[in-house]
Amino acid sequence: MNKKLIFAIITILVLVVAGGIFFGFGKKGVLPTDEIKIGDKVFKVEVAKDAMSRSRGLSGREKLDEGTGMLFIFNSFGNYGFWMKDMKFTIDIVWIAGDKIVGFQENAQPEPTKTIFGLTTYYPPEKVDKVLELNAGAVAKYGIKAGDMIEFKL
Numbered sequence: 001m002n003k004k005l006i007f008a009i010i011t012i013l014v015l016v017v018a019g020g021i022f023f024g025f026g027k028k029g030v031l032p033t034d035e036i037k038i039g040d041k042v043f044k045v046e047v048a049k050d051a052m053s054r055s056r057g058l059s060g061r062e063k064l065d066e067g068t069g070m071l072f073i074f075n076s077f078g079n080y081g082f083w084m085k086d087m088k089f090t091i092d093i094v095w096i097a098g099d100k101i102v103g104f105q106e107n108a109q110p111e112p113t114k115t116i117f118g119l120t121t122y123y124p125p126e127k128v129d130k131v132l133e134l135n136a137g138a139v140a141k142y143g144i145k146a147g148d149m150i151e152f153k154l
Contacts, residue, residue: 024079030074036132037151038101040143043134050072058133059086077127078130084110090136094144095124101127101148107136 031046031053044067048054054072074080082093095103103125111119
């Protein structure tokens with residue numbers, strides 16, 4: 001084979017793999033799972049710790065099973081805003097700094113009629129490095145409050 005043909009084949013393979021990663025082909029929606037404990041309640045969580053999985057979040061899903069959630073992990077503390085883009089169900093957003101809950105937003109509603117520029121953005125009360133999304137009502141149901149400690153198995 002000549003060098004131009006080999007280069008063309010390699011370029012096409014790289015583009016196909018990169019496109020698959022970017023558009024989420026292959027293991028779409030498959031994230032590592034772990035367990036966290038708040039008080040006496042253990043939640044099985046999917047862990048979103050890279051930019052792609054954090055940006056996708058729970059968008060497009062029909063529901064969360066009881067006792068499950070999604071844990072977003074960031075590399076540093078920040079004032080990370082969350083919105084309900086392409087969400088189909090209501091959630092509670094729990095703001096976490098280190099291993100302590102610092103606040104929450106209960107019953108964040110999907111906003112299917114709003115454009116991306118009109119969506120409500122929810123912000124933590126202080127800088128956080130983790131965010132937990134749970135089914136709406138979980139904060140009240142399990143008595144979750146600011147100051148509660150979280151046990152991570154991560």
